[in-house]
Amino acid sequence: MxxxxxxxxxxxxxxxxxxxxxxxxxxxxxxxxxxxxxxxxxxxxxxxxxxxxxxxxxxxxxxxxxxxxxxxFGASWRNVIWVTIALALYAYLLSPLGFLVDTFLLLFFLFRVYEPRKWPTTIWVSALMVIVTYLVFDVWLGSQLPKGLLDLSWR
Amino acid sequence: MDLFHYLGTGFSVALQPINLLYCFVGVFIGTLIGVLPGIGPVGAMSLLLPLTFKSTPESALIMLAGIYYGSMYGGSTTSILVNIPGEAASVVTCLDGYQMALQGRAGPALGMAAFGSFIAGTFAILGLMLVAPPLAEFALRFGPPEYFSLMVLGMSILIYLAHGSMLKALITGILGIVLGTVGLDPINAKTRLTFGRMELMDGVGLVPVIMGLFGIGEVLLNLEQILFRETVKTKIRGLLPSAEDWLESKWALIRGTVLGFFLGILPGGGGVIASFVSYALEKKLSRHPERFGKGAIAGVAGPESANNAAAGGAFIPLLTLGIPTNAVIALLMGAFLIHGITPGPLLMKQSPGLFWGVITSMYIGNIMLLILNLPLIGIWIQVLKIPYRILFPIILLLCLVGVYSISHSIFDIYVMIGFGVVGYLMKKFEYEGAPLILAFILGPMLEVNLRRSLIMSHGSFSIFFLRPLSAIFLLLALILLISPLIPAIGKKREVVTILSKQD
CATH class of the missing domain: 1.20.58 (Methane Monooxygenase Hydroxylase; Chain G, domain 1)
Known part of the structure; x- marks a missing residue:
């Protein structure tokens, strides 16, 4: 090296x-x-x-x-690469999928990538975090996070 | 008399119920951030910046300042109980604080850290009140050459105090200056380094860069390793230090406070350097230097008071000269600008309510911290037990939503991720982020003042040397930059570098 x-x-x-x-x-x-x-x-x-x-x-x-x-440089690179790719994909899909769906998928992945727990736990923790973040930033602070898929379905 | 009048103005702002609430939220979150390893005050302030958009500038800045000095308090808890510093300024507290905890004296160690922080924080505010007004008055005489030279001096100090190679710190400083030039030229409105992207016309955003370097970069680095934390299992009781503890620590407290305050004023000085220098000084002056590293309470009192005094001192250059001295203060400056306020010599005259309101809120914040820290230690210990697998997705999520909320731009998310990777690689290759951020903030001011000076002097660099203040600043900068070439000083700097890397 x-x-x-x-x-x-x-x-x-x-x-x-x-x-x-x-x-x-x-x-x-x-x-x-x-x-x-x-x-x-x-x-x-x-x-x-x-x-x-x-x-x-x-x-x-x-x-x-x-x-x-x-x-x-001997430490594990895998987590770093996976998380970076996930973050880039998140940014790419934020507009089309919308904040709720895109963020749920990202969190689900992040909770699985590092010391993963059971699937049901991962699903409800991810969903809870998305909802809390949405309520704080979009509803309370009026940040207007992208609606994406859900916006289309409501029309 | 004037001072009392200003203090009255300040307290009338700081004691408004909404500002008290923001102050409380700031110091509470600051302590929490200080307790949690993996997210520092810079990351926390960036994350909470969007929360301040709906508030008045006074409330916003009171909260953000609270996060900064609150994190200095909280950092000591993890150092003492887990042997992991919550933030860099508490690294040396591990040496004796953890040893005290192992000997069953975690209570007095935590108590001394809290009282030391309170005493130093209060002194720093007093110093700030006395030093800031005359300095702001003096700074009104500065012209472009003085500002240019002062910024060169500021960056030189930061580079001199860099933990590793000065050459590497200089390189990242230059990169910061170049990043600051992206967007429209402030003098002739020509676009520079935008590569056809409309999003870059206003320049690269400060918040995505800081969140990337210090938030995402830190998470990526931590993901490579399993973070293992074990708190001390003995019951913590008797938080009040004994009379003997006070006797042993009193000079360490006083020296740490004075040293920290003055080192805090220096660009790049800040809490980290202050705590290291204080520890080294106490060990040198102690009658029992052999006790240091084995649970000497002076080894906790000195560094903890130094890092808190430094946090107060660091506000002086920002509030009086409009110059940030470290990444946290740079972010605070960004918050000032977002709220339409330009920090600098005119701030005190144009917005006395804001200026004195922020300063007096620190008094109140320090009292809140003292009340918060001692009885809430049990909660902080519980917080320490949150596993990293839960913590890191929360940090990443807050970074992503925080950046998007500020600009509503997906491009800024890409910028943040990009700088996250840059921050990760910089750590791997032993480059520091602080010079980059400071140069990024100061770069546009440095360029404008350089070009204005050259226009004033018809292209002659002698303008920087013929004006006495400017010449003094440049001479000091030159001395700092060439001093490592002098063998004795170079060796001392190397020792400090090795010490500060032992975290």
Whole structure:
């Protein structure tokens, strides 16, 4: 496994180059009249220098640090990936499904993904949480959460 | 005389029944958040921001401030009883607080933490009242170069005090500045870095970024491991510390309070650094340093008073200069702006009711906390037993609904999830979120003041060095940034870094 600072500094270097290009494209102006790209361009230049320094330092680091970083990345990734995908899907389906249905599905999944309990318990706890949240945010605070499917069925 | 008049104004606002209720809700939720590991004051304040939309700005800010200093109180409970800090500023309280609990002295440890917090919190409010008015008056003389240099100094302090690599803190700071430029250019209204998305015309939202980095990111990190918590099983009795305990702790309380207050004023200082420095100081000055780490009550009193005093001190730069010093205060600044109020030197003159109302509410809040904390410890212990499998879906749900309620934008949910992943990866790669947030908030102000200064000076950078205040700020910033290159200072900073990572 590569040293984590090598990976992260490479990411910053690429981002810094993008910032330099974007800043330049937005126009730098002059020192007496700086334009919109001025700060972005110089931020890119400074970031390039700093991430270059992190990259060089990572290349020089000894094995001890590498060993520690191996341990740090040894933990389980599965939960993190599943939950992130679930959250992205939730955002995608929020408008079409509506808050009540979409949130119930998300909560049901979240309660199952980490130390799962029995199905009936998961179902009623998810439903209860959705209803309480809906009452607080939509009914009490007037947040106008998306109606989605339920809105169509009522028409 | 003026001070008494202002205090009267403040109390007339803070003592209104609705504001008392908001203050109570704030300190109660703050304590609860402080007790619960896995959600900090930043996340809690972001989640509760939508609840304040229907209230007056005074009530909203009284509640949000209450969450902040309330969380400092609550954090000590988990440190003492479970050996897990509820929030970062209570990390060192674990060292002696948990040992005291194991020796059957959980009561005096909890009591001292509560009384220490109360004394320090009250002193910090007094300091705030005395320091804020002259500082706000002084800040009226600031022009664009002074503001620019002050912000550079603020970011330099934050980067200097970063827990890990200063280079990495600088990189995340730069990223924060760039994020702050997204949207319309404040000077010529040209769109920047929007990539054709209409949603980005007003810039990236502060709340989705903060909730993502500190709420979702934290949950993702915790999901990798099973959070195991075991409370101390002995019965907690005798919460009042004995006369001997008071004698042993009195200087730790005083030193922690003064130190915490001044460190709180510094950008990036805050409760975490204050509690670590206080612990190190007490251990150094103690006649029995060998007792530290084995249940010394001064090891609880010092850090707990320091982190509470720091919470009070942190309000000074926000209320007088309009500059946030840490992520929590940055969010509070966001709340000010959402309610149409610009914090800064003119706040005291334009909205005296709000300014003094928030300050005096802290007095009342501190008394509420003292009353709340001692008798309710039994409830907090029950709260500690809520398993993470129940807690994390609630946190995620509140993040999602909270963000949507603020802007009614699904795009902001994506932004929050994106920053959640960024926050998770930043922790994995040992980058800190605080410099990013502070730079994100200060970035637009920094850019406008830089460009205005350059326009004023016809393109000459000498304007920053020819104006005495600006020159002093920049010189201090330079000293901070190059000081780690001096071997003696660099080594000391490394020791602090290692200490603060031992959580």
């Amino acid at each position: 590569k040293h984590p600072d090598l990976i992260s500094s490479l990411f910053w270097i690429v981002l810094a180059l993008c910032l330099i290009i974007w800043g330049y494209a937005l126009e730098l102006g002059t020192l007496s009249e700086p334009e919109s790209g001025f700060i972005i361009f110089w931020a890119g230049i400074i970031m390039l220098g700093l991430s270059g320094a992190v990259f060089i330092m990572a290349l020089r680091e000894k094995d001890k640090r590498l060993e520690r970083s191996r341990q740090r």
